[in-house]
Amino acid sequence: MQNILSVQSLTKKFDDFTAVKDISFNVETGSIFAFLGPNGAGKSTTIKMLTTVLKPTSGKISINGFNVLKEQDQARASFGIVFQDPSLDEELTAYENIVYHAVIYKVPKKERDERIKKALEIVGLWNRREDYVKNYSGGMKRRLEIARALVHYPKILFLDEPTVGLDPQTRNSIWSHIRGLNKEKGMTIFLTTHYMEEAEAVADQIAIIDHGKIIESGTVEEIKKRTETQSLEEAFLKLTGRDIRDDNIGDKTRKRRGIRRRIRH
Amino acid sequence: MIEVIYILWLRQLKHYWRSKPRLLGSLGQPLLFLVTFGFGFGPMYASASGGGNYLDFLAPGIVSMSILFTAVFSGLEVIWDRQFGFLKETMVAPISRTEIMIGKTLGGATIAMIQGLIVLSLTYVLGFRILSLASLALGLVFMFLIAIFFTGLGLAIASMMKDMQGFQLIMNFLIMPIFFLSGALFPLENLPKAIYFISRIDPLTYGVDGLRGAIAGMSTFGVFNDLVVIGLLSVLVCTVGAFLFSKVEA
Numbered sequence: 001m002q003n004i005l006s007v008q009s010l011t012k013k014f015d016d017f018t019a020v021k022d023i024s025f026n027v028e029t030g031s032i033f034a035f036l037g038p039n040g041a042g043k044s045t046t047i048k049m050l051t052t053v054l055k056p057t058s059g060k061i062s063i064n065g066f067n068v069l070k071e072q073d074q075a076r077a078s079f080g081i082v083f084q085d086p087s088l089d090e091e092l093t094a095y096e097n098i099v100y101h102a103v104i105y106k107v108p109k110k111e112r113d114e115r116i117k118k119a120l121e122i123v124g125l126w127n128r129r130e131d132y133v134k135n136y137s138g139g140m141k142r143r144l145e146i147a148r149a150l151v152h153y154p155k156i157l158f159l160d161e162p163t164v165g166l167d168p169q170t171r172n173s174i175w176s177h178i179r180g181l182n183k184e185k186g187m188t189i190f191l192t193t194h195y196m197e198e199a200e201a202v203a204d205q206i207a208i209i210d211h212g213k214i215i216e217s218g219t220v221e222e223i224k225k226r227t228e229t230q231s232l233e234e235a236f237l238k239l240t241g242r243d244i245r246d247d248n249i250g251d252k253t254r255k256r257r258g259i260r261r262r263i264r265h
Numbered sequence: 266m267i268e269v270i271y272i273l274w275l276r277q278l279k280h281y282w283r284s285k286p287r288l289l290g291s292l293g294q295p296l297l298f299l300v301t302f303g304f305g306f307g308p309m310y311a312s313a314s315g316g317g318n319y320l321d322f323l324a325p326g327i328v329s330m331s332i333l334f335t336a337v338f339s340g341l342e343v344i345w346d347r348q349f350g351f352l353k354e355t356m357v358a359p360i361s362r363t364e365i366m367i368g369k370t371l372g373g374a375t376i377a378m379i380q381g382l383i384v385l386s387l388t389y390v391l392g393f394r395i396l397s398l399a400s401l402a403l404g405l406v407f408m409f410l411i412a413i414f415f416t417g418l419g420l421a422i423a424s425m426m427k428d429m430q431g432f433q434l435i436m437n438f439l440i441m442p443i444f445f446l447s448g449a450l451f452p453l454e455n456l457p458k459a460i461y462f463i464s465r466i467d468p469l470t471y472g473v474d475g476l477r478g479a480i481a482g483m484s485t486f487g488v489f490n491d492l493v494v495i496g497l498l499s500v501l502v503c504t505v506g507a508f509l510f511s512k513v514e515a
């Protein structure tokens with residue numbers, strides 16, 4: 001099988017703090033790949049580099065055969081993304097947001113209306129399409145972002161904690177649709193989530209990142225076997241420890257506050 | 266290409282129409298300037314210029330002012346987009362940075378034009394008259410170029426700013442001086458050397474002078490020269506803006 005995404009020695013530094021340290025991995029075309037890790041591990045930073053939002057400090061990325069750093073437009077045309085943090089225009093209606101997306105992603109005019117309708121129906125927002133996004137609930141906004149990413153059938157879809165804050169009904173409906181897209185259209189899915197049972201249920205391949213480094217990767221079965229655990233959640237806890245992360249404190253602050261950084265390998 | 270630019274443009278116009286307080290609020294300042302300066306300095310101007318009508322001098326200046334502020338503001342809206350996260354949506358799309366720059370510049374410039382036209386109608390109510398339809402047409406060209414230049418400038422600045430913190434700085438140390446030293450309010454003659462020099466490197470000077478030449482028949486540099494200067498500057502600022510946009514991290 002071919003790799004739709006290939007990452008080599010990817011590193012990102014924010015001032016003197018290294019958020020992503022020299023990671024390398026491949027994602028097979030047509031697979032579902034889960035990128036897991038505790039808060040602040042570097043998942044979103046990695047996704048932002050993969051999707052041209054952030055410039056890597058060093059390293060190579062290729063998506064669908066295009067060099068993400070040099071052939072940005074071709075790479076951009078190959079992926080879709082649902083960011084972790086909000087990215088909707090609240091002063092527009094849901095429908096206007098999604099039309100905007102369809103146009104800038106060059107969805108053929110003939111197919112536009114139908115695809116938009118379908119995407120909004122999947123997330124149950126078709127009847128609320130004329131509402132302003134600012135009047136939506138948090139979960140509705142999230143559903144709209146997911147629907148939006150589904151209108152331009154990308155080759156690879158990045159989902160950064162897509163189902164956070166959603167009710168179980170919606171989560172089920174979204175995952176079953178995403179799996180459908182994966183099976184029928186061969187769309188590769190790259191996701192992050194903190195719900196281990198979701199990852200266990202959908203992912204073909206898993207990589208676990210902690211403190212900016214990939215510490216484990218493989219199929220769910222392989223990881224469970226290697227860690228001698230019964231579930232992905234146990235394996236995850238065993239690999240990453242049970243401490244809560246001092247999220248959002250960079251090295252600089254740590255030094256300034258005199259907090260000694262726990263060093264792990 | 267055209268459709269992408271159109272949808273970016275349309276989004277900005279929708280924002281503008283839907284924000285009625287902003288629309289009305291931004292008319293208050295030009296009206297205030299027209300009335301207070303118009304009546305306040307009118308007599309002084311008349312005696313100094315030997316019977317000239319200050320409103321004829323002031324009206325093009327105030328129209329330019331409203332275009333200046335609206336245009337810069339639309340440009341800086343990108344920073345809001347960044348803070349609310351929407352900028353990412355546009356920046357990761359497979360569209361060229363030039364398309365984004367053109368769409369946003371045209372959107373902001375259109376809004377600034379509308380605002381300028383409303384102020385122009387206000388000056389009509391106050392008694393300002395344009396010489397002929399041809400002068401109006403030429404005046405519209407200048408209004409459009411002023412709008413393009415300053416939207417482009419706003420966008421170029423916004424692409425380098427991370428948040429709204431620097432906004433006041435830009436307003437007080439760049440836009441306000443640009444306005445006050447452009448000859449919008451008073452003639453740029455018999456000035457101290459330093460002020461004279463600054464007024465000549467102020468892009469708005471040529472916009473105001475050209476617009477005044479077109480619709481009020483008074484020009485210092487000649488309408489054609491003004492047209493060349495502001496036209497070239499608009500092209501330049503948009504090119505620089507498109508380049509800066511290609512470097513933006515959302």
Ligand SMILES: Nc1ncnc2c1ncn2[C@@H]1O[C@H](COP(=O)(O)OP(=O)(O)OP(=O)(O)O)[C@@H](O)[C@H]1O
Nearest residue numbers: 014019037038039040041042043044045046248249
């Ligand atoms: N713009 C930035 N400037 C400085 N540090 C940053 C920046 N963005 C992220 N970081 C730091 O990089 C580290 C990784 O952040 P990242 O958002 O990638 O984590 P994450 O794995 O997505 O976590 P979460 O599960 O909480 O979303 C964190 O320590 C964060 O504070």
Ligand SMILES: [Mg+2]
Nearest residue numbers: 043044045084
């Ligand atoms: Mg994250």
